[in-house]
Amino acid sequence: MERGGQAMKRFLGMLCLFVLLQPLACGRDKKGANKDAVAIEVLYTGKEAKRKILLYFPSLDKPGLISASAEIYQTASALNQAKQVLRLLLSGPLPKGAARPLEDGALREVFLDGEGLAVLDLRREALQNHPGGTTAEYATIASLFRSLTANFKEVSRMRVLVDGALVESLIGHFDLSGSLSMKDF
């Protein structure tokens, strides 16, 4: 009887968890419905110590990129911290004279392979508002790359996917067929 009650509780617990997670799982298949998947992910509790980082934005009035310091929570994993960096870059406070490399919600997923490679999966529909051109495309890629490699010794290379797939380029110029390293910038 006791055992049956425990089994029932476990079943109800699993059922509640399934019901709670169902909207997230369904959202992945709907166009645009999962736009803020990274943004809604809980990345920190707010109780962790903070660390200073540098963000690199395309500049609105100078050649190349401009850097701005910011803080992230020193959570246990580098992946989690990398997500915080990218969240700040795409949707955090925008310093004066800086542009967003990509619009908010452009990032679908981030992955670190533990051997120096960061994989960024971008959302194709978010690229529609990118200005285009070799210079702006280069600035976008460089902004993402520098913001990761400057803050994480775990990252020395970056690979960019769009909607989970390999692409020739982001907007028709910069070669994204392989992983990028410092020599490409």
Add this chain to the structure above:
Amino acid sequence: MDRCPPRQSRGVSRAIILIFALCASIASAAVLVSPAAGSAQGLLVLDPGHGGQDDPGGQVGGSRESMVVLDLALALEKSLKEQGWQVLVTRRTDQALSITARVALANQSGALAYVSLHVNHSFNASVGGPRVFVAPESLASGNTEAPRWEEAASARLPESKRLAQALAIALGIKGAKPYQSLRLAQFRGLVVPGVLIEVDHASQTGRAAQILGAAWAPDLVRRLVTGLNAWSGAAKP
């Protein structure tokens, strides 16, 4: 009964097939190269960037970049032909064409050079003027290894740089090195000398209207023809 021919005659058959295949490949190569052989200047491949309805290229005022560079490429083709060049344009309509397909077309043509045409955008609205790009130096100095196929463009880098220099001068770009090296998809696997030209900045304040104006394309075409002729003349022994 052994129906197979004797070993000796099988060897002769193989040799005949091999010779036939060799002749066929030489003939097909001649067909590919022949457009350049009969002209005074040689064959050029012009590649108007982007294209197609789903194209992610930029906007120039109210027009799409893909259409602006298509018009430019066709005008440039006309002028170059008048100067004795043979010209192959990668697309003549608003069609989607992968960068890989454009590069393959250039490689198969046996052209003297591949020129990709674009209109630039920057986040900085004060930046203007044209930019010329070549493939990066992918091989470190002293590295004797053969380039991987996707880095083939680096093998033609000296010629590409001379072409870039001539075009940059004609476009009025100043400086000791008036072109930039960048890892662009247009150079991946390219085996002929090649450059990508961002002919202007549509993002510069007030510039888009000038790009769409009547005087812009003829002046640009004249400069590009001057640059290509200067390169071609210098390249001749």
